[in-house]
Amino acid sequence: MSLHTDAIISYLRFLTSPACCRIIGILHPMLILAIETSCDETGISLLQAGGGLSKPKFKVIENLVSSQIKIHAPFGGVVPNLAKREHLKNLPILFNKLLKASSLGSKVSAEGGSASGGKSRKLKVDLIAVTVGPGLEPALWTGIEFAKELGKAHGIPVIGANHLEGHLYSFLLPGKQKTVATSDKRQWTRIFPAIALIVSGGHTILLNMKSFSSWKRLGETRDDAAGEAFDKVARLLGLPYPGGPYIEKIALHGNPHAIAFPRPMMRDSSPSGKYNFSFSGLKTSVLYYLKNNLAFNKTDVAASFQEAALDVLVSKTMRAAREYEANSVLLSGGVAANKTLRKRMKDESGKLGLNFFVPDFTYNLDNAAMIGAAGYFALMRKKKYILSARGDLEI
Numbered sequence: 357m358s359l360h361t362d363a364i365i366s367y368l369r370f371l372t373s374p375a376c377c378r379i380i381g382i383l384h385p386m387l388i389l390a391i392e393t394s395c396d397e398t399g400i401s402l403l404q405a406g407g408g409l410s411k412p413k414f415k416v417i418e419n420l421v422s423s424q425i426k427i428h429a430p431f432g433g434v435v436p437n438l439a440k441r442e443h444l445k446n447l448p449i450l451f452n453k454l455l456k457a458s459s460l461g462s463k464v465s466a467e468g469g470s471a472s473g474g475k476s477r478k479l480k481v482d483l484i485a486v487t488v489g490p491g492l493e494p495a496l497w498t499g500i501e502f503a504k505e506l507g508k509a510h511g512i513p514v515i516g517a518n519h520l521e522g523h524l525y526s527f528l529l530p531g532k533q534k535t536v537a538t539s540d541k542r543q544w545t546r547i548f549p550a551i552a553l554i555v556s557g558g559h560t561i562l563l564n565m566k567s568f569s570s571w572k573r574l575g576e577t578r579d580d581a582a583g584e585a586f587d588k589v590a591r592l593l594g595l596p597y598p599g600g601p602y603i604e605k606i607a608l609h610g611n612p613h614a615i616a617f618p619r620p621m622m623r624d625s626s627p628s629g630k631y632n633f634s635f636s637g638l639k640t641s642v643l644y645y646l647k648n649n650l651a652f653n654k655t656d657v658a659a660s661f662q663e664a665a666l667d668v669l670v671s672k673t674m675r676a677a678r679e680y681e682a683n684s685v686l687l688s689g690g691v692a693a694n695k696t697l698r699k700r701m702k703d704e705s706g707k708l709g710l711n712f713f714v715p716d717f718t719y720n721l722d723n724a725a726m727i728g729a730a731g732y733f734a735l736m737r738k739k740k741y742i743l744s745a746r747g748d749l750e751i
């Protein structure tokens with residue numbers, strides 16, 4: 357090999373290296389293709405990211421999600437191998453759809469269901485971001501393999517992204533409502549320190565954030581996640597899966613003070629309990645109530661359960677905001693789609709003079725745009741996640 361060829365090869369390697377992507381990402385916006393398959397939503401997104409760690413800015417070009425809810429609903433929860441099968445089927449379909457819908461063009465295709473695109477034109481994106489965890493490992497692997505194959509075929513670097521970081525950063529994705537990226541620039545100085553609550557079907561985590569790249573975990577759930585409690589109580593009430601949105605809907609017609617369900621750990625001020633959560637006792641208490649009151653009022657049970665769960669979430673978040681003298685409160689994860697929770701968090705933040713940030717409704721539930729944001733931040737933070745499924749990956 358000549359010296360000249362060597363130089364070209366090492367230059368090409370540099371161009372596709374994370375270091376180079378990092379430089380490109382700060383200087384001018386980079387194009388990211390993002391993939392999410394951690395649970396029961398297959399997601400592919402194309403987005404532009406720039407601004408680095410100090411002024412991150414995102415533009416979502418496409419955000420495609422294929423939900424498997426109908427397939428898992430009869431089982432009352434997500435079946436990992438069914439999820440894997442559906443992701444394998446949906447990934448190439450969504451990828452081709454994205455190519456057609458976006459400026460990337462239809463000449464680059466996932467022919468024959470593979471990610472390589474056969475002999476067609478090269479895919480012109482700067483980075484591929486894929487969820488590596490937490491989530492269901494068989495499901496995670498489908499996205500990781502798809503991303504790796506795509507990266508290899510088109511010479512694009514692939515970066516691993518943490519699903520929980522995706523939720524955390526999702527408030528930065530511009531949607532229909534005014535978000536931080538499009539709002540008053542002065543707010544940038546008013547975000548940190550921030551208290552962030554991530555509430556999803558698998559997690560309930562409270563963080564104290566100093567910046568977009570540094571945070572401390574204050575607490576988490578010791579048993580069920582908040583979303584899981586919504587789903588389990590919904591099931592007890594005979595509502596479909598996932599139950600969160602159904603509980604919210606019928607709770608609107610019920611009395612939130614009709615039944616005094618417990619608020620587990622709400623007043624616990626011990627160092628070990630202050631910022632931790634527990635929702636399993638609340639769910640059991642609903643179960644006993646239903647057993648002992650056969651003529652129960654469904655809407656009152658839903659409203660009273662929701663009130664109890666939200667009381668705990670809101671009061672612990674505000675306690676942390678006061679203790680750590682936060683400038684803002686960030687709310688994210690599937691349960692953040694709950695309008696009553698959003699309103700209460702906003703009102704309570706307002707009373708303390710804090711900014712409140714929550715994702716646009718498009719980005720509360722699992723999606724790939726948030727994974728693009730998490731991938732971008734991982735690159736900027738030089739955080740390397742191994743491209744291998746990690747079911748229990750932490751934030």
Ligand code: KG4
Nearest residue numbers: 556557558583598600601690691694721722
């Ligand atoms: O973030 P997500 O889509 O998936 C996980 O990463 O877990 O969250 C799904 C969870 C489910 O438990 C679902 O019931 C809950 O979010 N959820 C809600 C609402 N919408 C979704 N919980 C309460 N109220 C809602 N409106």
Ligand code: ZN
Nearest residue numbers: 523556690722
């Ligand atoms: Zn999620």
